[in-house]
Amino acid sequence: MVKMLRDTVRKLFDEKKVDMVIGWGEGTLPLSATPVFIENADEADTLIWDERCSNNLAVYLTKDKRHLVKSGKKIGIVVKGCDSRSLVLYAVENQIKRENLVVIGVTCDGVIDIKKVMKRTEGKEVLDLRIGDKDITVGGRGFETVVAKKEIISDFCLHCAHPDAPVHDLFIGQPRPANEKADVYKIVDDFEKLSADERWNSMVESYSKCVRCYACRNVCPSCYCNECFVDQNDPQWIGKSPEITDTLIFHMGRNMHVAGRCVECGACERACPADIDLLLLNKKIAKEISERFNYEAGLDIDEKPALASYCENEKQDFIMG
Amino acid sequence: MIKIEKSKFSVFIQNLVGDFTVFAPVGEGRQSAFDEVADAESVNTALQNTVQSPKSIFFPQTEVLFTYNDGDVQIPEAADKPFFLWGVRACDARSIMLVDKVFGRAKQRPDDPAFEDPYWKAKLDTAVILTLACNEPASTCFCHWTGDGPFEQAGDLWAVDVGSSYLIESLTEKGKAVLERIENASPAGKTEAAEIDSLRTQAESYLGDLVDLSELKDRMKQMWDDPAWDDIAAKCVNCGACAYACPTCHCFDVQDEGKKGKGKRIRLWDACMFPLFTKEASGHNPRGQAADRVRQRFLHKFSYYWDNYGESLCTGCGRCIYVCPVNLDIRTVVKRFLDIDAAV
Ligand code: SF4
């Protein structure tokens, strides 16, 4: 896989089809890969692709990195299923010109959730990692454990219906069709069974640990407003301290702003330095969008976004009589 | 130096709880932090270090400076009990002293007026800090680069975990007063000293290669407008994760929360990575580009603070490396400026 990826990228440079390729390279910690920006064929060998490549690289096409797209460079980008959906979203929202991108899909079986690994090692630091076909061996001072991949894969990935880039120009490996059987909204279904009080208390408990560093927002490909509502200070929209009310307004505001736009990549949750469960609310909104508007973000460049179109047969039951 | 059996640890904490607000490492993984504890059972003694730093004890993320109500201004009362910190690592004890140079007894140059931040000082001056030697530095630790070490003595008391017991030595009068409260402690002798030596050697062997930072201050400044900064900043998503986790990042914002004539003035953490940080009232932002903000963070750590106080504002605790969502490793950045082979 990795060899194919490197060869493909080298060829793209040789044939002058790209000026830059955004992909993942070896990180400095055993469990992390790091985004790399490759500008010539020789650098293709720094590319890697495996379960550590958890960032959604689409983020480098908008926000503070918009200059890359604006430069008119022909950009190649390595994508998992969710990352490719972000590119579709950008095309739908006129943030990129699809024809200026070379989208390189890779077969994805999910990415590692570091906090799940840490649970398995009981908090012991991982110093060594070997990735096998079905399982991963992690080792540190005085221990070595073999873990089945599915036990340390991000929850987002466990419930992903589109692991292989639905939209791509090139594909490394064989793209599989959408996983119709993926239990996409299971966590939401379970949550909805709780009483209102239980739901509220669990929200408050979970979000009260948030330090408002905005890593979740900043790694999110769908959050690319020029000025986020939390950064507006004239007038100021919400309090800046991590008081639970303001924190919940931030998160719920963000969830509503990415409603019908969230590609369920999980980058937000994996980036969070305080381990907040960010999956649930995203999934809840995605479920609503799917049930009410029969829409999933980032699958079809020609489909109108859920919240930017109207159909007569949409559910109206939210309108109080 | 005295020796306390671990079975007596809870008695030790209990003895302090009445007269001190005791803070110690609690929680797991990324939620691990220094928090108030009521007993020894809540302390997580297995952590290499907490992911959230102890800076929030003296410099809370949100702190009320005063409340106001129709011209009546009230300053919140200082904490009724002094703080006792159990299990601070050498790097973090040092970080408190580095921030203290800014908030505490700052006199940068002879002609500078000293400035003391009363909120910071009230908490720190009465606090007793017990530093616990690091038997197992993490792979992200590089405290030896910044002039520290896992067994460096710092704070008011210094302790070493020797398996079945803790060896504790007092370093200041405040520390001595705490040790005197402990009954039935046995004195530590030569065997214990040997144990400490072997643990120290082992701990130091876990640290990576040493890098000499003495040239860094000038290098970074000379390369102020070097394109290297754009390369380094390319992957940074400008979140505040690194700055919020960092024990020495101490920038803050001041805000009024309330309505017409009634409310509170608060001080809260801010970070140079945020676009709003330097945005001026005119709308102009002198650090408008993401790369400008990345440069600021590193220059503040390794250049500006060094100019003012003669050392770097980084203690090598490695938290920023651990929390960064894109693995932008501060060690790689430092090496790049020192021309030590490292790809960013
Ligand atoms: S909200 Fe989270 S899961 Fe959704 S697109 Fe953004 S980063 Fe991905």
Ligand code: SF4
């Ligand atoms: S990344 Fe985590 S701590 Fe930071 S703002 Fe988001 S939820 Fe809060």
Ligand code: SF4
């Ligand atoms: S810059 Fe990083 S390594 Fe240095 S003190 Fe801050 S968090 Fe620790």
Ligand code: SF4
């Ligand atoms: S260095 Fe990492 S943690 Fe710091 S702002 Fe950049 S992306 Fe966030």
